[in-house]
Amino acid sequence: MKTTLPLLHCARPAALAMAALLTFRVSCASAQSQDSAVVKKDHHHHLHYAELANAPEKARARPNPLANDPDAIAAGKKLFEQHCAECHGSAAEGGKKAPSLQAEEVQRATPGTLFWILTNGVVRRGMPVWSKLPEPQRWQLVSFIKSLGHSSPNETAKKSP
Amino acid sequence: MSFSTIGGVSWVFLLSVFLFVVPAVQGQESPYIVTYDHYLEEPGSLEVEYFSTFGTQGRGNDFHAYWVEFEYGATAWWTTEFYLDGQTTFHDSTLFTGFRWENRFRPLKHEHFINPVIYVEYEQISEADKIMKEVEGHDVESDHGDPNATLRQNHNHELEFKLLLSRTFKGWNVAVNPLATKNLSPRNPWEFGYAIGASRPLALKASPNRCNFCRENFIAGVEIYGGLGDTQSFGLHDTSHYLAPAVAWNLPSGWTFRLSPGFGLNDNSHRLLLRWGVSREFSGFGEMVSLLFGRRP
Numbered sequence: 001m002k003t004t005l006p007l008l009h010c011a012r013p014a015a016l017a018m019a020a021l022l023t024f025r026v027s028c029a030s031a032q033s034q035d036s037a038v039v040k041k042d043h044h045h046h047l048h049y050a051e052l053a054n055a056p057e058k059a060r061a062r063p064n065p066l067a068n069d070p071d072a073i074a075a076g077k078k079l080f081e082q083h084c085a086e087c088h089g090s091a092a093e094g095g096k097k098a099p100s101l102q103a104e105e106v107q108r109a110t111p112g113t114l115f116w117i118l119t120n121g122v123v124r125r126g127m128p129v130w131s132k133l134p135e136p137q138r139w140q141l142v143s144f145i146k147s148l149g150h151s152s153p154n155e156t157a158k159k160s161p
Numbered sequence: 162m163s164f165s166t167i168g169g170v171s172w173v174f175l176l177s178v179f180l181f182v183v184p185a186v187q188g189q190e191s192p193y194i195v196t197y198d199h200y201l202e203e204p205g206s207l208e209v210e211y212f213s214t215f216g217t218q219g220r221g222n223d224f225h226a227y228w229v230e231f232e233y234g235a236t237a238w239w240t241t242e243f244y245l246d247g248q249t250t251f252h253d254s255t256l257f258t259g260f261r262w263e264n265r266f267r268p269l270k271h272e273h274f275i276n277p278v279i280y281v282e283y284e285q286i287s288e289a290d291k292i293m294k295e296v297e298g299h300d301v302e303s304d305h306g307d308p309n310a311t312l313r314q315n316h317n318h319e320l321e322f323k324l325l326l327s328r329t330f331k332g333w334n335v336a337v338n339p340l341a342t343k344n345l346s347p348r349n350p351w352e353f354g355y356a357i358g359a360s361r362p363l364a365l366k367a368s369p370n371r372c373n374f375c376r377e378n379f380i381a382g383v384e385i386y387g388g389l390g391d392t393q394s395f396g397l398h399d400t401s402h403y404l405a406p407a408v409a410w411n412l413p414s415g416w417t418f419r420l421s422p423g424f425g426l427n428d429n430s431h432r433l434l435l436r437w438g439v440s441r442e443f444s445g446f447g448e449m450v451s452l453l454f455g456r457r458p
Contacts (some may be wrong), residue, residue: 074369086444120271134332134365
């Protein structure tokens with residue numbers, strides 16, 4: 001018994017230290033996993049919009065020929081509801097299958113870039129080509145998308161798949 | 162568990178959910194019935210289609226052939242379709258004539274000057290099949306002249322390959338589809354054929370209001386298709402060819418109607434092939450199925 005008592009006395013601070021270390025490691029791990037989740041989400045968010053950067057210079061520079069057409073936004077809204085809202089959400093806020101079009105990346109993109117994306121799709125990431133819509137209809141869609149304005153990045157990241 | 166229930170949910174209920182809950186979206190369907198352009202089904206969407214072909218028969222009875230088609234967008238670069246075929250020959254009988262399983266693959270990521278799509282189909286049909294979804298080899302009118310009881314005796318297992326080349330420019334779509342078919346029984350040669358189509362919407366700009374009769378909802382076009390012989394006798398000798406104006410009406414409710422009177426261009430062709438079809442596109446079908454089978458929303 002004499003030998004065990006001092007051991008118990010020694011064991012208590014050691015156990016406390018171990019527990020503290022464990023707690024520290026767990027909290028570190030959880031902070032790390034939260035960090036990596038944020039990084040992953042951020043990475044995912046940027047992946048969705050990465051294709052915008054692939055638009056050729058010539059395509060980016062194309063102006064929207066219907067920019068001054070008073071009916072273009074309304075017609076684009078109708079086309080959006082018919083062809084795009086299923087994936088991008090009824091207010092283009094993003095859904096499970098496709099990202100928000102209110103995001104800064106989309107709203108900052110030139111009309112020509114959006115037209116290029118609509119024409120070519122992002123086939124490997126699930127967005128079909130929309131060149132089957134005649135050019136004026138694709139420009140009407142661009143007019144509508146540009147009329148949405150952008151939401152804050154946090155809001156967009158929350159809504160993006 | 163009875164056949165009509167799965168996990169306590171009846172098929173009638175599932176069908177009701179499918180018809181009334183799965184949203185329909187407006188397609189931008191081309192008017193082609195034989196020719197394919199390079200556009201695939203949207204990923205996760207299911208298009209259910211019914212088509213009829215009324216054909217005149219020079220020596221024999223006229224017929225009404227029909228097929229049901231289930232077209233599913235597996236990914237943005239792969240569409241798969243399943244067909245069930247049948248026909249009624251007047252003053253004769255009505256038959257189920259077989260099935261087809263078709264796959265289309267888009268190899269390129271972006272749009273190009275000409276856009277290729279690879280088409281592979283397996284079909285198991287009897288010689289009584291008269292839907293004439295493609296005309297190939299030495300297919301001629303007299304092939305359909307015998308009574309159904311005779312024609313149904315022979316079954317064909319075929320592999321069909323097409324190269325779908327298509328381009329859309331200034332609203333016009335032009336599509337060219339060369340095809341090669343191999344009957345899987347060893348003695349049969351490869352057969353060849355073609356289909357060419359051109360189409361354009363009646364209006365290129367969309368109107369701002371939702372409407373059924375807006376000009377942009379109508380797409381008009383023309384198809385020409387026929388056989389090109391086989392490996393033993395390639396060319397136009399003993400082949401049939403058709404010219405078919407076509408129109409599609411895409412409704413905002415998701416329904417599409419097609420009409421196409423086809424006219425035989427030589428003595429080996431049916432004088433008239435009157436085709437019409439109705440289809441509806443259901444978006445989010447893949448999502449609904451995966452939810453039914455236990456995937457978390």
